[in-house]
Amino acid sequence: MTPDITTAQPLPLERVVIRFAGDSGDGMQLTGDRFTDVSAAFGNDLATLPNYPAEIRAPAGTIAGVSSFQVHIADFDILTPGDTPNLLVAMNPAALKANIADVPPGAAIIANQDAFEERNLAKAGYATNPLEDGSLDAFRLYPVPMTTITLEACKELGVKPRDAERSKNFFALGLISWMYNRPTDQTVTWIEEKFKGKDLVQAANIAAFKAGFNFGETAELFDHTYEILPAKLKSGRYRNITGNLALSYGMIAASQQSGLPIVCASYPITPASDILHELSRHKNFGVRTVQAEDEIAAISMAIGASFAGNLGLTTTSGPGVDLKSEALGLAVSLELPLVLVDVQRGGPSTGLPTKTEQADLMLAMYGRHGECPLPIIAADSPSDCFDAAFEAVRIAVKYRTPVILLTDGFLANGAEPWRFPDVADLPEIPVEFASEPNHDGAFWPYLRDPETLARPWAVPGTPGLMHRIGGIEKQDGSGNINYDPSNHELMCKLRLEKVMRVQQDIPPVEVDGDVDADLLVVGWGSTRGFIKAAMRNVRASGRKVAHVHIKNMFPFPSDLGDVLRRYPKILVPEMNLGQLSRLLRAEYLVDAQSLTKVQGVPFRSAEIEAKIMEMTN
Amino acid sequence: MAAVDETVPLTRKDYSSDQEVRWCPGCGDYSVLAAVQSLMPDLGVRPENIVFVSGIGCSSRFPYYMNTYGVHSIHGRAPAVATGIAVARPDLDVWVITGDGDGLSIGGNHLIHALRRNVNLTILMFNNQIYGLTKGQYSPTSEQGKITKSTPFGSIDYPFNPLSLAIGAEATFVARTHDMDRKHMQETFRRAHAHKGAAFVEIYQNCNVFNDGAFEEILQKDKRDSMLVSLKQGEPIIFGDDLEMGVALNEYGEAHVVRIADVGAESILVHDEHRTDPAIAFSLSRLAERPTTPTPVGVFRDIERPVYEQEVTAQLARAQERSGPGDLRKLIESGNTWEVA
Ligand code: SF4
Numbered sequence: 041m042t043p044d045i046t047t048a049q050p051l052p053l054e055r056v057v058i059r060f061a062g063d064s065g066d067g068m069q070l071t072g073d074r075f076t077d078v079s080a081a082f083g084n085d086l087a088t089l090p091n092y093p094a095e096i097r098a099p100a101g102t103i104a105g106v107s108s109f110q111v112h113i114a115d116f117d118i119l120t121p122g123d124t125p126n127l128l129v130a131m132n133p134a135a136l137k138a139n140i141a142d143v144p145p146g147a148a149i150i151a152n153q154d155a156f157e158e159r160n161l162a163k164a165g166y167a168t169n170p171l172e173d174g175s176l177d178a179f180r181l182y183p184v185p186m187t188t189i190t191l192e193a194c195k196e197l198g199v200k201p202r203d204a205e206r207s208k209n210f211f212a213l214g215l216i217s218w219m220y221n222r223p224t225d226q227t228v229t230w231i232e233e234k235f236k237g238k239d240l241v242q243a244a245n246i247a248a249f250k251a252g253f254n255f256g257e258t259a260e261l262f263d264h265t266y267e268i269l270p271a272k273l274k275s276g277r278y279r280n281i282t283g284n285l286a287l288s289y290g291m292i293a294a295s296q297q298s299g300l301p302i303v304c305a306s307y308p309i310t311p312a313s314d315i316l317h318e319l320s321r322h323k324n325f326g327v328r329t330v331q332a333e334d335e336i337a338a339i340s341m342a343i344g345a346s347f348a349g350n351l352g353l354t355t356t357s358g359p360g361v362d363l364k365s366e367a368l369g370l371a372v373s374l375e376l377p378l379v380l381v382d383v384q385r386g387g388p389s390t391g392l393p394t395k396t397e398q399a400d401l402m403l404a405m406y407g408r409h410g411e412c413p414l415p416i417i418a419a420d421s422p423s424d425c426f427d428a429a430f431e432a433v434r435i436a437v438k439y440r441t442p443v444i445l446l447t448d449g450f451l452a453n454g455a456e457p458w459r460f461p462d463v464a465d466l467p468e469i470p471v472e473f474a475s476e477p478n479h480d481g482a483f484w485p486y487l488r489d490p491e492t493l494a495r496p497w498a499v500p501g502t503p504g505l506m507h508r509i510g511g512i513e514k515q516d517g518s519g520n521i522n523y524d525p526s527n528h529e530l531m532c533k534l535r536l537e538k539v540m541r542v543q544q545d546i547p548p549v550e551v552d553g554d555v556d557a558d559l560l561v562v563g564w565g566s567t568r569g570f571i572k573a574a575m576r577n578v579r580a581s582g583r584k585v586a587h588v589h590i591k592n593m594f595p596f597p598s599d600l601g602d603v604l605r606r607y608p609k610i611l612v613p614e615m616n617l618g619q620l621s622r623l624l625r626a627e628y629l630v631d632a633q634s635l636t637k638v639q640g641v642p643f644r645s646a647e648i649e650a651k652i653m654e655m656t657n
Numbered sequence: 658m659a660a661v662d663e664t665v666p667l668t669r670k671d672y673s674s675d676q677e678v679r680w681c682p683g684c685g686d687y688s689v690l691a692a693v694q695s696l697m698p699d700l701g702v703r704p705e706n707i708v709f710v711s712g713i714g715c716s717s718r719f720p721y722y723m724n725t726y727g728v729h730s731i732h733g734r735a736p737a738v739a740t741g742i743a744v745a746r747p748d749l750d751v752w753v754i755t756g757d758g759d760g761l762s763i764g765g766n767h768l769i770h771a772l773r774r775n776v777n778l779t780i781l782m783f784n785n786q787i788y789g790l791t792k793g794q795y796s797p798t799s800e801q802g803k804i805t806k807s808t809p810f811g812s813i814d815y816p817f818n819p820l821s822l823a824i825g826a827e828a829t830f831v832a833r834t835h836d837m838d839r840k841h842m843q844e845t846f847r848r849a850h851a852h853k854g855a856a857f858v859e860i861y862q863n864c865n866v867f868n869d870g871a872f873e874e875i876l877q878k879d880k881r882d883s884m885l886v887s888l889k890q891g892e893p894i895i896f897g898d899d900l901e902m903g904v905a906l907n908e909y910g911e912a913h914v915v916r917i918a919d920v921g922a923e924s925i926l927v928h929d930e931h932r933t934d935p936a937i938a939f940s941l942s943r944l945a946e947r948p949t950t951p952t953p954v955g956v957f958r959d960i961e962r963p964v965y966e967q968e969v970t971a972q973l974a975r976a977q978e979r980s981g982p983g984d985l986r987k988l989i990e991s992g993n994t995w996e997v998a
Contacts, residue, residue, distance in 0.1 A: 344741020
């Protein structure tokens with residue numbers, strides 16, 4: 041069905057930021073996801089920011105139980121899920137209260153009027169009804185009786201009112217779909233598929249969705265709809281993707297391109313579990329997954345799998361990395377390929393399990409006893425998780441080393457259009473298993489490749505190459521137990537030197553912006569889009585700034601020091617209390633200034649913009 | 658690849674590495690090593706297809722002395738590392754060497770989960786009731802009141818019964834042997850190795866430096882007949898210098914020691930290691946509270962249950978049958994896609 045708009049012509053918009061907010065049980069993530077998918081298929085550029093509480097079902101109607109999903113859609117290439125919403129959909133008073141501070145004056149609020157009754161108002165801490173007391177005068181306020189109309193629409197279907205009420209999120213979706221001229225048939229098909237076998241739920245959701253759409257058209261509450269044309273993105277084929285999904289695909293791609301079967305052993309942990317879920321679905325790719333008894337077992341199993349000639353993988357978040365650190369040390373000592381994915385979340389301890397943060401950089405760098413270096417890679421956008429995963433495997437295999445891949449909660453759950461690669465263009469990841477004795481008819485497991493310093497990978501089942509390795513210090517070459525002081529020092533240096541040789545594969549630092557800039561902004565990980573958006577505005581105002589975004593957190597690109605020293609001022613925005621800035625200061629003796637934020641949500645580009653303005657004044 | 662002539666019979670030497678064995682002189686570990694090395698040629702698995710995995714502790718040095726593949730991992734984690742190897746390569750023959758501290762204290766969690774998953778591992782747990790490598794602290798199997806460096810006033814911890822723990826953890830094969838009897842060890846190891854799934858063997862092992870004589874009350878040559886209760890499939894459980902003693906079940910179904918003359922031969926429990934219900938095996942594992950009274954040795958339990966890594970492999974095969982081999986292009990392009998010109 042094509043939208044048949046009888047009201048005024050749609051108003052063209054370049055971009056809009058919509059935030060759906062409701063109770064955790066209201067289905068806001070589903071609603072947001074659906075709107076995102078339709079917009080993606082429509083050809084808009086987009087970015088999303090899901091935000092949900094750690095509790096599965098916090099008490100209904102309370103601020104603690106509010107879940108939200110923000111989506112930014114545009115007809116040009118956007119970089120962030122948007123600083124502030126242009127439209128807030130509030131399903132109840134708590135959702136309004138929890139989000140109103142982010143809504144700028146003049147923005148629109150669509151509220152489910154039915155939910156603004158005494159009990160809910162009290163639960164949210166409102167003395168009077170904000171929809172009626174004039175406190176929202178600064179906004180364009182649209183109270184809509186969503187529950188009533190949804191119940192009405194479902195009446196004929198024989199759905200119990202309690203069940204019908206649950207479909208009100210689809211009413212909201214229908215209304216917003218009308219408002220922004222989204223095609224409806226895709227959503228109807230999607231509802232049919234998703235709720236196959238649950239006929240009543242399916243019918244109720246479709247009825248609610250259509251009722252929402254029709255309400256927009258007939259209620260004359262809104263004088264027009266909006267139109268956001270497809271974005272003129274780089275040509276190619278696209279799909280919408282979240283970071284966790286892209287990462288899972290990246291791992292499978294790396295497995296296919298290396299011929300190494302994946303063994304992914306993980307312990308459930310937010311926000312990383314979806315990678316384990318996704319990988320367990322693809323057994324026909326030869327992917328073996330184990331839900332281990334704990335985090336330590338998970339990495340130990342991955343180590344075992346790598347020893348046996350598979351690709352050992354373990355996925356977790358900060359608390360899991362803490363637990364895995366001893367085994368990571370073993371992997372460094374055994375010099376086996378392995379990838380540990382850390383989907384960072386707010387810490388310390390349990391911290392903010394569902395919120396994003398970038399505070400595990402120092403943990404990844406130094407969180408092990410002894411001299412224990414390993415390569416660290418950071419993904420910088422949801423779709424980049426694919427490339428980062430692929431690269432992590434490539435480095436792990438080539439240099440026979442565990443690699444830590446850092447993403448975060450925002451990347452994991454956030455979505456964006458992905459110009460996916462043609463499979464035929466994916467590079468091979470060469471794997472060489474040892475097949476012959478390498479030292480006077482004997483096999484020396486620590487006789488290194490002169491170029492990469494990688495040791496031979498001899499897998500069980502290979503005759504004549506039987507060897508025993510462990511966490512005790514080994515003699516250079518033979519790999520026999522060795523406690524000699526100078527040998528230990530040599531091995532420490534060799535392990536570091538091997539990891540440093542990853543630099544030979546890292547392309548020169550890419551500087552975006554003005555060569556003669558006064559200020560260089562250095563970022564890493566998921567702040568990329570926010571920094572780029574801030575840069576656009578700053579440069580539009582005529583100031584000269586430049587941006588470098590680091591993906592290889594260890595070792596750094598070999599020319600990074602030279603690049604940093606070219607600029608009089610350096611600013612490092614990061615979602616921690618200054619970790620990369622400290623590393624840069626320590627490594628390069630440069631005056632890297634910090635802009636920090638640890639609020640469980642990404643930077644707003646305006647915050648970065650303001651800091652750049654201040655520093656370039 | 659180095660050519661292998663599979664027709665040449667292998668000997669103990671083929672399974673022994675050239676590394677100098679470094680346990681204390683007189684340590685019980687030597688006899689376990691000798692038993693395993695000399696049993697290996699009989700098992701019919703070539704050295705390159707065998708992996709020994711260990712944790713940390715005196716016994717965990719074991720893999721270095723085997724001319725097979727081996728991983729000397731970290732404290733307590735051997736069952737997890739071994740699970741990873743088995744899942745990746747179900748074709749390999751994987752052994753776990755652990756001790757009472759490694760397997761029951763720091764690594765207790767991994768041990769019980771490897772057992773309940775029924776990963777195809779042969780697990781040898783050297784129980785010497787002491788921490789040897791760290792020089793003599795009490796272990797989770799030490800008796801209460803034990804005076805050690807960390808318990809100068811006596812240990813107040815109640816000890817684990819390793820076999821009870823294994824049976825409680827749903828182990829499908831549970832056995833006990835001791836370092837004084839090579840033949841019994843080899844027979845037990847052979848059975849454990851033949852078992853499909855996780856096989857748990859407790860070995861009473863003497864640490865002559867820090868806990869000498871821990872098992873002497875049952876293992877001294879002249880005491881064995883009266884103190885070791887040998888379990889034999891399908892046979893009445895009898896023992897004693899004149900085979901005058903036996904094991905019977907009381908009215909609650911608990912195993913206890915009886916004089917055959919008192920109860921009659923027909924009351925003696927006939928050993929059945931294949932019983933699915935673990936109650937009797939469990940009760941037998943508790944016949945002696947400590948190894949100071951008549952103690953059963955041999956196979957307590959040997960039942961069949963699907964093997965973990967085979968099930969993993971079967972799921973892979975079923976997925977391929979259903980959806981065909983993985984197609985990366987299809988996967989990446991699944992869902993809604995669109996073209997930008
Ligand atoms: S300390 Fe005890 S267990 Fe360890 S090697 Fe010496 S005698 Fe054997």
